[in-house]
Amino acid sequence: MKDLRLYIHIPFCKQRCSYCDFPTYDDKSYLIHSYFNALQTEIALYSPIIDKSNITSVFFGGGTPSYPEAEYIGRTLGKCNINDGTEVTIEANPGTVDYDKLLAYHDAGINRISFGVQSFNNDMLLIMGRIHDRSLAIRNIKDAQKAGFENISIDLMHGYPMQSESGFSESLETAIGLGVRHISCYSLKIEDGTPLRSMVDKGILPEPDDDADRRMYETAKKLLGANGFMHYEISNFAMPGYECRHNIGYWKLDEYIGLGAAAHSYYNGRRFSNTENLGGYIRSLNEYVIPENYSEEINEEESIKEFMILGLRMTEGVNTQDFYQRYGRDIFSVYGPEINECTEAGLLKAENKQLRLTSRGLDFANKVFRKFI
Numbered sequence: 001m002k003d004l005r006l007y008i009h010i011p012f013c014k015q016r017c018s019y020c021d022f023p024t025y026d027d028k029s030y031l032i033h034s035y036f037n038a039l040q041t042e043i044a045l046y047s048p049i050i051d052k053s054n055i056t057s058v059f060f061g062g063g064t065p066s067y068p069e070a071e072y073i074g075r076t077l078g079k080c081n082i083n084d085g086t087e088v089t090i091e092a093n094p095g096t097v098d099y100d101k102l103l104a105y106h107d108a109g110i111n112r113i114s115f116g117v118q119s120f121n122n123d124m125l126l127i128m129g130r131i132h133d134r135s136l137a138i139r140n141i142k143d144a145q146k147a148g149f150e151n152i153s154i155d156l157m158h159g160y161p162m163q164s165e166s167g168f169s170e171s172l173e174t175a176i177g178l179g180v181r182h183i184s185c186y187s188l189k190i191e192d193g194t195p196l197r198s199m200v201d202k203g204i205l206p207e208p209d210d211d212a213d214r215r216m217y218e219t220a221k222k223l224l225g226a227n228g229f230m231h232y233e234i235s236n237f238a239m240p241g242y243e244c245r246h247n248i249g250y251w252k253l254d255e256y257i258g259l260g261a262a263a264h265s266y267y268n269g270r271r272f273s274n275t276e277n278l279g280g281y282i283r284s285l286n287e288y289v290i291p292e293n294y295s296e297e298i299n300e301e302e303s304i305k306e307f308m309i310l311g312l313r314m315t316e317g318v319n320t321q322d323f324y325q326r327y328g329r330d331i332f333s334v335y336g337p338e339i340n341e342c343t344e345a346g347l348l349k350a351e352n353k354q355l356r357l358t359s360r361g362l363d364f365a366n367k368v369f370r371k372f373i
Helices: 029-045 070-077 099-108 122-128 134-146 165-178 195-201 210-226 245-251 278-286 300-311 320-327 331-344 359-363 365-371
Strands: 002-010 053-062 087-092 112-118 151-158 182-187 230-233 236-238 256-259 264-267 270-274 292-297 348-351 354-357
Touching: 002 245, 029 070, 029 256, 029 278, 053 070, 053 245, 070 099, 087 245, 099 134, 112 122, 112 134, 134 151, 134 165, 151 165, 151 210, 165 182, 165 210, 182 210, 210 230, 210 236, 230 245, 245 300, 300 320, 320 331, 331 348, 331 365, 354 359, 359 365
Parallel strands: 002 053, 002 256, 053 087, 087 112, 112 151, 151 182
Antiparallel strands: 182 236, 230 236, 256 264, 264 270, 270 292, 348 354
């Protein structure tokens, strides 16, 4: 049986954050029931693939997957052919769960939870447009631990307008003190069309300070490393054994099926996605038709580029033997000049059949990635 990962998109939110440009909705909760019915139909239509695959991970993302009632998530997961070894993650926003809901998730077979905390500073949470405060985030994390979750991750954001370096450090220390096993530290990118972009353009909030953002990132690497966290991907840190297996699959260019509105898939050399339109998604599946609106065959040249760029996001880098086994070509025959240029610039290092970013390379990762496009 081939390994396969499932991503399930839940596009509903209680309130849209000021920086968000994801395909999510805070005004369509009346469609939740119809959406989950359509989602289960889509899973059934993919059953010829799902049932003959070893489902290594399932990831409920969004949106806010913890916003609908837990029974919807449980019923959906029950259709996914999981086994005892499957990593099952749900993203949750503090303020949308309580102990009973978390216990229901755990009983349904979810074994990993990722909280979108973003900050433990109340002033920053207000500026970000979050629905929770510090005390609620801490309580929800402790509730998850009480409900039986050992594998708990949190997201923290750095580089936000008006964010202080000391405040970010305090958020890191709070997370460490809570005993979470995985921390994702994301650098803010202000997207066009978001309320945050508008506030910055109007001068209500200042432009982010890039230098302060880099210092916060360095603080995260040092502080988390000193407390036993492994820096295993550009933005991700984990205690040994608690790396996100689902995301590692993306970075290693493994196959996955995306379910739900706007979900993307990569399977049998093809990348494809569903419509973002909720009504269109539901109507299509009511007629037992997968609402695919984009498809692209990935040729070997494109696959090689993606393999390099995604693989170099991980601190272990790209294994040159894996490259040869996948493509039948020596990595240096394909990218010799690019590798030499980045190595001489101190951005890459090659040793023990691994090609990886240096510490300096992590800071200039996009510059390295452009060399392989």
